[in-house]
Structures are given as C-alpha cells and as structure tokens.
Amino acid sequence: MASPSKRRPENVAGDFFVDTTCIDCDTCRWMAPETFDEEGDMSRVHAQPKDAAAVERALQALIACPTASIGTAEKHDVKRVAAQFPLPIADGVHHCGYHDEASFGATSYFIVRPEGNVLIDSPRFAMPLVRRLEELGGVRTLFLTHQDDVADHAQFREHFGCERVMHKDDAHGALRSLERLIEGQEPVALADDLSAIPVPGHTRGSACLLYREEFLFSGDHVAWSEARGEVYAFRSASWYDWDVQIESMRRLAQHSFTWILPGHGRRCTFAAREMRSRMAACVKWMETVR
Numbered sequence: 001m002a003s004p005s006k007r008r009p010e011n012v013a014g015d016f017f018v019d020t021t022c023i024d025c026d027t028c029r030w031m032a033p034e035t036f037d038e039e040g041d042m043s044r045v046h047a048q049p050k051d052a053a054a055v056e057r058a059l060q061a062l063i064a065c066p067t068a069s070i071g072t073a074e075k076h077d078v079k080r081v082a083a084q085f086p087l088p089i090a091d092g093v094h095h096c097g098y099h100d101e102a103s104f105g106a107t108s109y110f111i112v113r114p115e116g117n118v119l120i121d122s123p124r125f126a127m128p129l130v131r132r133l134e135e136l137g138g139v140r141t142l143f144l145t146h147q148d149d150v151a152d153h154a155q156f157r158e159h160f161g162c163e164r165v166m167h168k169d170d171a172h173g174a175l176r177s178l179e180r181l182i183e184g185q186e187p188v189a190l191a192d193d194l195s196a197i198p199v200p201g202h203t204r205g206s207a208c209l210l211y212r213e214e215f216l217f218s219g220d221h222v223a224w225s226e227a228r229g230e231v232y233a234f235r236s237a238s239w240y241d242w243d244v245q246i247e248s249m250r251r252l253a254q255h256s257f258t259w260i261l262p263g264h265g266r267r268c269t270f271a272a273r274e275m276r277s278r279m280a281a282c283v284k285w286m287e288t289v290r
C-alpha cells in the first residue's frame with residue numbers, strides 16, 4: 001500500500017494521494033483523469049473525487065497501479081472493487097487491471113470467447129484476478145505482443161496451462177521455450193477470428209493481435225495520443241528501427257479494425273472508415289519524423 005509518509009506534496013489535500021514510488025506509467029491518469037494528472041515526472045491527485053462514480057474509478061486505478069503508489073486516508077471497500085476486474089470494455093473484451101511493474105505498467109487485456117479465452121500481455125499474477133479469470137472460463141491462449149510486456153507469463157502458463165504465443169524475433173532466453181513462436185512478416189491466423197500481425201519497429205519481434213477485424217491489441221506499436229488527438233506511434237520508444245516501424249504501420253493500415261487497445265498510451269475506437277483514415281494520417285506523420 002502507498003505510504004502516507006511518502007505522500008507527494010503535489011497532491012491536493014484530502015482522502016486520495018499518490019506517493020513518491022510512482023513510476024509515471026500513466027495508468028491512473030487514463031483510468032480516472034478527473035482525479036489524477038501528471039506533475040513533474042509522477043502522477044498526483046489534482047482533485048479529490050467528487051461523487052461515488054469518481055471514487056469508484058479512483059479505487060479501480062488504485063488496484064491497477066503497478067507499484068501500489070496510490071493510497072487513501074479513509075477506509076474503502078477495496079476488496080469489492082478488486083472483484084470487478086477484469087473490467088468489461090466491449091463485446092467480451094476486458095481490461096485486466098493489475099498492471100505489472102516488470103512491464104512498466106503496461107495494460108493487458110482479456111477476451112472471453114466460446115472457442116477459448118485469450119489473455120493479451122501479462123498482468124500481475126494476483127489471486128483476485130486469477131480467480132475471476134477462472135470464473136470466466138480460464139485462459140487458453142496468452143498472446144505476448146513483444147518482449148517487454150511478458151511480466152508473469154510463466155505463472156499464467158503454469159496455472160492455466162495456456163499456450164503462449166509470440167514472435168520468434170522477440171523470444172530471447174527463456175522465452176525461446178514458449179509453446180508457439182510465429183515467424184516472418186505475414187499475418188498468421190491463430191483461429192478464424194484471431195490473427196497475429198507482425199509489426200517490427202518498436203522491437204524486432206513486435207506483433208499485434210487482431211480479433212474479429214474489430215479489436216486491435218497493439219502492444220507498443222500504435223496507440224491513441226490524448227495530447228495530440230491522433231493515432232500515434234512512439235518515436236522515442238522505437239527501440240529496433242523507426243523506418244521498419246513505418247513500413248509495419250503501412251501494412252497494418254491495410255487491415256480493418258475499429259478499436260486500438262495498446263500496452264502503453266490510450267485506447268480509442270472509431271468506425272472502420274475513420275480508423276483507416278486516421279491510420280493513414282499516422283503513417284504520413286511518421287514519415288515526417290526522423
């Protein structure tokens with residue numbers, strides 16, 4: 001739990017606070033923007049939640065925080081809120097919460113589908129979440145978008161017996177023994193409704209997962225930028241090769257989808273046609289940045 005003795009002076013007075021262990025992962029700011037914002041290189045409480053719904057969102061952020069850096073002066077029924085995860089987004093797609101510091105607080109997702117549930121990137125192996133995933137039918141497949149967001153993948157494999165899938169070019173060390181490694185640059189059909197799309201650039205073996213030609217789980221390849229109001233790629237985090245990432249974005253823009261659900265950055269949804277034009281604008285912008 002966050003420590004009152006480490007409470008940042010930048011927080012406004014009152015119940016909720018962020019302490020000095022914050023790693024600035026952005027999670028609380030997109031989950032409860034009416035309460036949290038960024039000040040310096042950490043989050044803070046810029047306004048105390050004003051109603052019950054805002055308190056609920058702030059408590060959800062408290063549970064999702066990878067470093068337990070959010071605290072409260074008052075007592076809240078945190079157990080009840082913890083049981084809400086994974087949080088529904090749309091059509092069986094959920095936000096897992098329980099972000100893991102090992103993946104710098106990246107967001108992981110969970111798809112409930114009759115053919116078998118899919119976990120995208122690894123959340124913390126936290127028992128309240130694990131129990132909920134069991135209740136929802138367990139995990140058949142764990143898709144890892146790239147090497148940075150694997151966190152507790154081995155514990156999920158051990159517990160659920162799930163098949164872990166990632167691109168071979170990111171499978172270093174122990175990751176080489178994952179159950180399924182995809183290769184090359186062409187999309188790979190994992191099921192009728194699931195395709196792995198290699199998108200080298202952020203890392204050499206980055207890959208997106210496309211579900212039902214609607215939901216694109218994009219890892220750190222592409223996200224929505226709240227500040228720019230655009231679909232966006234992180235130039236400063238293109239660890240492998242920016243030119244290669246631009247080419248990956250061009251190929252990705254030819255696919256149809258209506259959601260972008262990233263590891264870092266914000267999610268967004270648009271009608272397919274608008275998404276296509278926003279993807280095209282992103283490629284154009286990327287070409288201007290060197």
Ligand code: SF4
Binds near residue numbers: 022023026064066105
């Ligand atoms: S979720 Fe936690 S670590 Fe991430 S920005 Fe908020 S307080 Fe900091």
